[in-house]
Each structure stands twice: as C-alpha cells, then as structure tokens.
Amino acid sequence: MRKLTTILTLGLAGSLLLACSPAPEPTITAKSVDAAADSTAAQQHDASGKVVLYQVFTRLFGNTNTSNTPWGTLEQNGVGKFADFTPQALSAIKAMGVSHIWYTGVPHHALVRDYTAYGISHDDPDVIKGRAGSPYAVKDYYNVNPDLATDPANRLAEFEALIARTHQHDMKVLIDIVPNHVARQYQSLANPTGVSDFGANDDTSVEYARDNNFYYVPGSAFAVPAWPDSYKVLGGDTHPAADGTFAENPAKWTGNGSRATQPAFDDWYETVKINYGVKPDGSYDFASLPSDYADKDWRAHYAFWQDKEVPDSWLKFRDITQYWLAKGVDGFRYDMAEMVPVEFWSYLNSHIKQTNPNAFLLAEVYQPHLYRDYIRLGKMDYLYDKVEFYDNLKLVMQGKGPTSALVETQQRMADIEHHMLHFLENHDEQRIAAPEFAGDARKGKPAMVVSATISTSPTMLYFGQDVGEPGDGDAGFGKASRTTIFDYWGVPQHQKWMNNGKFDGAALDSESLALHHYYKKLLSFTANAPALMGDYVELHSVNLAAGTSYSEQQLAFARYNEQQKLIIASHFNSDSSVSFALTLPAELISQWQLADGQYPLSDKLNGGENTLQVASGVGTVAVQLAPLASVILELQ
Structure with missing residues (x-):
C-alpha cells in the first residue's frame, strides 16, 4: 500500500519509512534469529512448477467505459463488477499459467456514493482519498464493496459466486486483509453473532487500554488536514459533506501512527490505527514469543497461544479471517504487515493454518532485516521481494544498475528465497511502460524472465502488465505512472485485451498482442517446469x-x-x-x-x-x- 506520497514516522515504537530510505531498528518485533526457514510453504505446492499469482484490481478489471474524466463519478467513468469475471475471462487468466488470483479491493471500504437504500451509511469525502476510495480504508470486514455488485443488496452472494467460478477454473482466491488500520468511520452491517465492531467497546477516556481497538487523544477532537493549495476534495466538486469537517471526538491516532489531532495531508488521514496491545511507549501487553519458535511449525505456534490471553484486536482479526475461509477464500494478502507485531502474526497465521493448512499467506514487508522474523516467527508463507530483488531489477531495466546486483541478492537471500514473492508491477509500483519507469513495456521481457525463473518463489503478474499498460492520465487523487487505486477509471490497454468480453486481445496493436503472448508462454512454462x-x-x-x-x-x-x-x-x-x-x-x-x-x-x-x-x-x-x-x- 502506498498512501500517495510518504509513509511518516510511526507513533508506536520504532519508525517505518519508504523502501527507498534507510530503515531504523524497530522495537515492535521479536528479536532476530538465524534458524532455518520453515519449509511448510514449499511443501504446499506441486513440485512440477511454480505458483503464478495474478493480481487484479477488481474495481477496474471489467470496466469498459473509456471516458476517464479526472475525479469522475461512477456514472461518468464506469466501474467493474464481480460479474465481469466471466468464464471467458477466467479461462484467459488461467491460460497464462495462473494458479492464484488476488482480487484486490474486495472488502467494503469507504467511498463517495449513496448506498443508504441498502442500509449503508454515508462516508465523508473529507476523510476519503479519491472518489471511489482507498481499498485500504476498510469500513466493513464482513461484507464487500457495493460498487462491485450488479445488485448491491446481493453483493456478498455475488462475491461468493465469483469464488466458486474461480475454483471451477482451478485457481485459488486471495483477498486483502489490512491489519494495521481501518476507515475512520468503521461500521459493519453483517457482524456474526457475538462479534462487535472495532471500537464499539473501547474506553475512550484513556489513550491506551489493552483491549481497546484504537488509540485516543482524550479531550481533543479530530480535525481534517490542512489541504495544500494544489488539492481540493473531490477535485472541487460540490458535495454536502465536503465541508472541511469530520466528527470524531476524542480524536483517534491516524493509521500511520500519527498522534496529531489534525494529521498532515501526507499522513494516512483516512484511516485510524489498530491497537494490538503495544503500549504508547512501545512495550508489549501480551506474551512474548520465544525465539526458538522460529524452528517450530504452525502447529506448535497454535498450541503456544491456546492458554494465553490476547488483546481484543487479535480476536477480531482471527474471527474476520475465519469468516472468509468459511466462504471459500484460499488465502490473504496482508497490507503493511511490518507495522503489526510478529507475535500477532504467529497467532493469526497459526489459527488460519489450523483451519486450512494450505492457505496462501502473503505479506507486505519492506524492511529486509525483518524478513526472516516475519517468515519464521510470524509464519508467513511469502513476503514481497521489493526492497531487495525488485529494486535492483528496476535499476537494471532502467540502465542504471548492474546485473551483478541480482546475483548478489539471490545469494544473500538463499535461505529464504522460496518465501520472497517476485513481481515487476503491482498497484503501488509504477507501470513499466510509464516514462517515469522504463518508458517501454518491452523492457519488462528480460526482467520477467529473470524474475520468474531465478528462484523457487511465486511470480506475480499485475493485470495490464502483459499488454503494456502505461498507467498514464491524471485520474484525480491518483497520479500518472501508477494505475489509480482511488478513482473510477478505465485501463485502456487492458480494455483492448478484454475486447468487449472476448478476452482475445484482438483490439490490441500487434506489438502489444505479441507482448501478451510472450508473457503467456513464459508464465505457462514456469508453472509446469x-x-x-x-x-x-x-x-x-x-x-x-x-x-x-x-x-x-x-x-x-x-x-x-x-x-x-x-x-x-x-x-x-x-x-x-x-x-x-x-x-x-x-x-x-x-x-x-x-x-x-x-x-x-x-x-x-x-x-x-x-x-x-x-x-x-x-x-x-x-x-x-x-x-x-x-x-x-x-x-x-
């Protein structure tokens, strides 16, 4: 997840900076260990070939509207639906060697649209990024984005049908879990019996309590950021709730850890931080995980937590993931996992594996000195190989770095190479074809060969990458070079591949179609090699x-x-x-x-x-x- 520009200093122990900056030593992780990596994940996949993961931004995938008006409404710019993943679409995805689909942006998140007819409360545009909203400001973990449904009243059943269709095409389903924060106005309409909303039972008179879900600034009200001169909410369009205010008293800590009652524009102001039992001074309010548990499998981790009291937020995310497993979801991609203590991941992931030993667990971690802890102690199957392999490969593609750096990285990561997911694009990164990256989608060809074949790790393909999508155009809150995750938008090259539901690429030019066939041949080979x-x-x-x-x-x-x-x-x-x-x-x-x-x-x-x-x-x-x-x- 990238919240527009900068990840600022955390309010909790330690700091988290963008991958391009030196990472300080945090205190919210178990101590490092040198034990051998758990081999469970390696045993889950048939040794005949590699996992190929297809990331698709669900809201954008099936949208055929080509208007692309900056800050456009759903009516102006259109939106994709669950129903757009037809048998033809899924067959075309499967033909690229894909074994798993990550449907990005499925949980119901805050957005600027009236769904009150379905019992959904309004969201305030002053604390929403874009008009379609950030998928990482989840409003209801027990339901799905109503924009994605043909009938919003039937939205959950429509997603369940998509899970079934995906399984029928012999592919597994991943969805996002955002553990570090939720939307400022969280409100679930479908909590299971006995499950309360985040914050519903909090003592708001104190900054911290172990079983509070949020951190508070008692006696002070929240204020929306002071907008820079270049920014206007909804691009300046009038909206009754776009009044520069949002009622939150007392103020909560913001998602990136800011304790200011008025967060900065570069803060994650649309979200509030979840409390996992880490006190404001950085000390823990839960049992520490012994370092020798790096050598133990998820069963031992599950047993470890059975007689331990854990913070309420741990229980809430346990219940959320179990809910989705019961609906047929096969795994999760965890947003900014390093902002949550390793002990929580030991607890959560071992509970997931207890239900589904083959669940696919992928985490976003950007600090290399934490990689082994989150794999071995946190029981993650896979982490983004962003700061190590991707960053060096990007420099090679740009003609700014030597290929020797890739050899050195592969050697240094040899003990955990299977767990480090490789990619060239995702929703946070620039498109290869963007002038800000390589300016030519063909430069991804040798890079994808290397990325997909140098290790045993899974390979991820972002939708549109295989047809040279450049990510250009000012969508509103999202800017060019990355396909927007905040706005209603069409993805031109991808739309040509869709070709009005035929998914044959016939509307592409010959060069783009040849690129697609190259990716298809390469990834299909890796899946069976x-x-x-x-x-x-x-x-x-x-x-x-x-x-x-x-x-x-x-x-x-x-x-x-x-x-x-x-x-x-x-x-x-x-x-x-x-x-x-x-x-x-x-x-x-x-x-x-x-x-x-x-x-x-x-x-x-x-x-x-x-x-x-x-x-x-x-x-x-x-x-x-x-x-x-x-x-x-x-x-x-």
Missing part, C-alpha cells in the same frame, strides 16, 4: 570474468533437478544484439553427469535448437540474443 523448483547455479561470475562479449547487461544461470535441466540467459540492452560463448563450469557439468561431447538443447521460450559442447569437463553454449531477448534452453 519442475527444474524451477530445484537447484540454482549462477553462471554470471565465470562468464563476466571470461573477457567475452558477456557483460553487466546480461544475466545467465542454470536451474535443474532430476527431471529437467535448464540454461537461462537474458539480455537487457534495448538497442543492440549480443553474441557470446556461455561457459558452464566444471562443477555444474559434474553435477549434471555429462561426459565430453555434444548435447542438444531446446529453446522453450522462442522455439529452435542449440547445442551444449562439453570438452575437458567444461560446457560451452553459443548464445545469440537480440535486443531485450532471452533464451530458456532445456537439455534434451
């Missing part, structure tokens, strides 16, 4: 030192297991071709048990054949790569 769940050997160092045409603009490595042996090489230069003799060192040739001689290779990405020559125990392959080209050579 057993070698990609096996060993990795970097070929970069030996070839860089060989004095050939191989350079920091190329990256080569081998992936193999008993069933399959692959040689992969990518070329990141967009202007010129390259030819070189790729060396496979004696150690690898010995591992593959190859005698001197010639061995045929088949290019699984482009078609065609090549040859591996082994002489004196060392292998050589003649590689020719066009600009931005890659090869995936399989030993026959």
Whole structure:
C-alpha cells in the first residue's frame, strides 16, 4: 500500500519509512534469529512448477467505459463488477499459467456514493482519498464493496459466486486483509453473532487500554488536514459533506501512527490505527514469543497461544479471517504487515493454518532485516521481494544498475528465497511502460524472465502488465505512472485485451498482442517446469570474468533437478544484439553427469535448437540474443 506520497514516522515504537530510505531498528518485533526457514510453504505446492499469482484490481478489471474524466463519478467513468469475471475471462487468466488470483479491493471500504437504500451509511469525502476510495480504508470486514455488485443488496452472494467460478477454473482466491488500520468511520452491517465492531467497546477516556481497538487523544477532537493549495476534495466538486469537517471526538491516532489531532495531508488521514496491545511507549501487553519458535511449525505456534490471553484486536482479526475461509477464500494478502507485531502474526497465521493448512499467506514487508522474523516467527508463507530483488531489477531495466546486483541478492537471500514473492508491477509500483519507469513495456521481457525463473518463489503478474499498460492520465487523487487505486477509471490497454468480453486481445496493436503472448508462454512454462523448483547455479561470475562479449547487461544461470535441466540467459540492452560463448563450469557439468561431447538443447521460450559442447569437463553454449531477448534452453 502506498498512501500517495510518504509513509511518516510511526507513533508506536520504532519508525517505518519508504523502501527507498534507510530503515531504523524497530522495537515492535521479536528479536532476530538465524534458524532455518520453515519449509511448510514449499511443501504446499506441486513440485512440477511454480505458483503464478495474478493480481487484479477488481474495481477496474471489467470496466469498459473509456471516458476517464479526472475525479469522475461512477456514472461518468464506469466501474467493474464481480460479474465481469466471466468464464471467458477466467479461462484467459488461467491460460497464462495462473494458479492464484488476488482480487484486490474486495472488502467494503469507504467511498463517495449513496448506498443508504441498502442500509449503508454515508462516508465523508473529507476523510476519503479519491472518489471511489482507498481499498485500504476498510469500513466493513464482513461484507464487500457495493460498487462491485450488479445488485448491491446481493453483493456478498455475488462475491461468493465469483469464488466458486474461480475454483471451477482451478485457481485459488486471495483477498486483502489490512491489519494495521481501518476507515475512520468503521461500521459493519453483517457482524456474526457475538462479534462487535472495532471500537464499539473501547474506553475512550484513556489513550491506551489493552483491549481497546484504537488509540485516543482524550479531550481533543479530530480535525481534517490542512489541504495544500494544489488539492481540493473531490477535485472541487460540490458535495454536502465536503465541508472541511469530520466528527470524531476524542480524536483517534491516524493509521500511520500519527498522534496529531489534525494529521498532515501526507499522513494516512483516512484511516485510524489498530491497537494490538503495544503500549504508547512501545512495550508489549501480551506474551512474548520465544525465539526458538522460529524452528517450530504452525502447529506448535497454535498450541503456544491456546492458554494465553490476547488483546481484543487479535480476536477480531482471527474471527474476520475465519469468516472468509468459511466462504471459500484460499488465502490473504496482508497490507503493511511490518507495522503489526510478529507475535500477532504467529497467532493469526497459526489459527488460519489450523483451519486450512494450505492457505496462501502473503505479506507486505519492506524492511529486509525483518524478513526472516516475519517468515519464521510470524509464519508467513511469502513476503514481497521489493526492497531487495525488485529494486535492483528496476535499476537494471532502467540502465542504471548492474546485473551483478541480482546475483548478489539471490545469494544473500538463499535461505529464504522460496518465501520472497517476485513481481515487476503491482498497484503501488509504477507501470513499466510509464516514462517515469522504463518508458517501454518491452523492457519488462528480460526482467520477467529473470524474475520468474531465478528462484523457487511465486511470480506475480499485475493485470495490464502483459499488454503494456502505461498507467498514464491524471485520474484525480491518483497520479500518472501508477494505475489509480482511488478513482473510477478505465485501463485502456487492458480494455483492448478484454475486447468487449472476448478476452482475445484482438483490439490490441500487434506489438502489444505479441507482448501478451510472450508473457503467456513464459508464465505457462514456469508453472509446469519442475527444474524451477530445484537447484540454482549462477553462471554470471565465470562468464563476466571470461573477457567475452558477456557483460553487466546480461544475466545467465542454470536451474535443474532430476527431471529437467535448464540454461537461462537474458539480455537487457534495448538497442543492440549480443553474441557470446556461455561457459558452464566444471562443477555444474559434474553435477549434471555429462561426459565430453555434444548435447542438444531446446529453446522453450522462442522455439529452435542449440547445442551444449562439453570438452575437458567444461560446457560451452553459443548464445545469440537480440535486443531485450532471452533464451530458456532445456537439455534434451
């Protein structure tokens, strides 16, 4: 999640900064450990190939409206629906090798639209970002966004039908859980019996109590931010509630931890922070998790918490996740998980696994020194590999960094590489085709090959990435280079791929359609390549030192297991071709048990054949790569 510009200093112990800034040592995490990573997640997936996760912004996916008026209403700009995920749409997604779909923005969040006819209270535009609202300001965890339903009164049943359709197409379903904060005006209409709303039973006379769901500033009322001159709520459109006020007394701490009664514009002012039993001074009001639990599986973690009293917010999120598991959801993507104590994740994730041992648990964590804690102690299956692998790969794509940085990162993360989800785009990041990133969607081709094949980790594809969506246009609150998550909007390149429900890409130009087919072939291969769940050997160092045409603009490595042996090489230069003799060192040739001689290779990405020559125990392959080209050579 990126709340427009800046993540500010937390009010709780420690600070959280954007990934591009140095991360301070926090105090809201269990102490680091060096134990081996839990292998449970690795055992959940068939070793024949990798997990391919498709992230789709649900509100935008099926929208065919092309108006794209800044700050436009739903009537002006349109909105996608659950029903737009037709059998044709799901078949087209599945054809890209996809095993899991993350339906982003499903839980009911605050938005500027009148749904009072359905018993839903108005939301105040002074504490909403955009007109369609941020999916990370959840208003009701027990229901779904009414915008996404053909009949808002039947919205939950429509989502349940989508879960069933997705399962019928042999794909798993993920939705968002936002543990750190909720909308300023949280109000559930569908709480199960015995479950109260967040804050309903809080003692608001004190700043903190263990079983309060929020933190308070007693005796002081909330004030909306002082808007910068460049900003007007709803773009300046008149609205009866857009009056510069929001009734909240006493004021609550804001979602990013700001304790100011009037948060800044760059604060997460549309949300309030959840209290997990971390006192304002940073100390814990719950049992600490022993460090040796890094070596224990989720069953031991579940047992650990059975005789412990935990804060009320822990129970609430336990109940929320169990509710969605019961409806057929197969896993969760956790927003800004590092802002919540590791002990809570041990508690929550072990309870989820107790219900569904194969649940897919993905977390957003941006501080590398916390990665191992959140995997081993927090029992996360997967974390974003943003600050390490993605950031270095982005520099390579932009021509600003060496491919050696990718080799170093892969080596340093070897003990947890399976748990580090790889991606090139998501809803927080710039589109590859945006001028602010690479300015050319084709530059994603070698990067996606490397990202999808260098490790055993899942690969994530963001909708529209495969057709070169540039994310341009000023949508309102959201700005160009990232597809908006705050506004009603159409996604032009994606709309051409949809082609009015045919999902055949026939409305795309030839270059964009070719890009889609490239992604489709690559990801389908990775989903069924057993070698990609096996060993990795970097070929970069030996070839860089060989004095050939191989350079920091190329990256080569081998992936193999008993069933399959692959040689992969990518070329990141967009202007010129390259030819070189790729060396496979004696150690690898010995591992593959190859005698001197010639061995045929088949290019699984482009078609065609090549040859591996082994002489004196060392292998050589003649590689020719066009600009931005890659090869995936399989030993026959």
